[in-house]
Amino acid sequence: MSTPVVIVGVTGSIAAYKAADLVSKLVKRGLEVHVALTHGAQQFVAPLTFQTLSRNPVMTSVFDDTRGWKPGHIDLADRADLLLVAPATANIIAELAHGLAGNPIGEIALATPAPVLIAPAMNGRMWLHAATQENVKLLRARGVEFIGPEEGLLACGYEGLGRLWNVEEIVERAARIIAQKK
Numbered sequence: 001m002s003t004p005v006v007i008v009g010v011t012g013s014i015a016a017y018k019a020a021d022l023v024s025k026l027v028k029r030g031l032e033v034h035v036a037l038t039h040g041a042q043q044f045v046a047p048l049t050f051q052t053l054s055r056n057p058v059m060t061s062v063f064d065d066t067r068g069w070k071p072g073h074i075d076l077a078d079r080a081d082l083l084l085v086a087p088a089t090a091n092i093i094a095e096l097a098h099g100l101a102g103n104p105i106g107e108i109a110l111a112t113p114a115p116v117l118i119a120p121a122m123n124g125r126m127w128l129h130a131a132t133q134e135n136v137k138l139l140r141a142r143g144v145e146f147i148g149p150e151e152g153l154l155a156c157g158y159e160g161l162g163r164l165w166n167v168e169e170i171v172e173r174a175a176r177i178i179a180q181k182k
Contacts, residue, residue: 003032004081004178007112009105010050012040014155015087015121015164020045022086023053025171031178034059034076036104038092059104073104077111081178085109087121087164090132096144097135115177116144119170124160147173 006026010019019041026033035050036059047058062073085092085105092105096118101107109116118139126132127149136146148165164170 003030005032005034005076005079006082006084006174006178007034007036007076007080007108007114008050008054009036009038009083009085009088009092009108010041010045011038011085011087011089011092011105012043013087013089013121013164014044016041016044018164018167019086020049020053022084022167022170023050025167026174027054029171029175032056036060036073036076036108038103038105040089040091062104062107073107074111077108077114080108080112080114081181082174083109083112083114083116084119084170084174085116086119086170088118089120090122090126090129090135093118093120093132093135093139097138115181117147117170117174117177118144119147119165120149120162121164122149122162123154123156124158124162127162145173145177 010016033054034056035054050058095106101110150163151161152163154162
């Protein structure tokens with residue numbers, strides 16, 4: 001039996017630092033983890049952090065992987081048992097809802113038949129904005145699952161809905177989705 005493959009998409013939210021813990025915990029669960037970073041995510045956490053924790057190369061561009069003939073984002077999309085986007089900004093939620101592929105996460109999302117789990121993290125007003133809520137509704141209608149966000153003190157200084165869900169609980173939900181797939 002092959003090891004389940006989780007693609008973790010990390011976006012440009014201050015909560016990106018928590019994605020390092022998430023990747024570490026997924027690896028400790030015995031999962032094969034590959035990380036795809038948006039440009040914004042790289043402003044918060046360096047690719048080397050995720051490469052070390054995942055023990056795999058990190059995708060920051062569709063042009064990163066030149067090891068074989070198959071494009072790297074297609075290879076990952078084919079091998080994925082789960083695409084987990086955490087943290088997910090309002091921007092990536094909009095891109096995924098509208099089928100945009102301007103970064104590795106969007107490219108993988110369009111090409112994978114794997115389930116998708118999104119863990120939002122953003123300013124509470126951005127989360128509650130009608131455009132974001134319409135995008136969430138559209139993605140849910142397509143079978144995409146969401147975990148969070150939760151309430152609390154946000155990095156922007158506001159108190160309210162928008163924090164990344166608890167990392168342990170994200171790991172548990174990811175494990176359940178993978179188990180249901182088998």
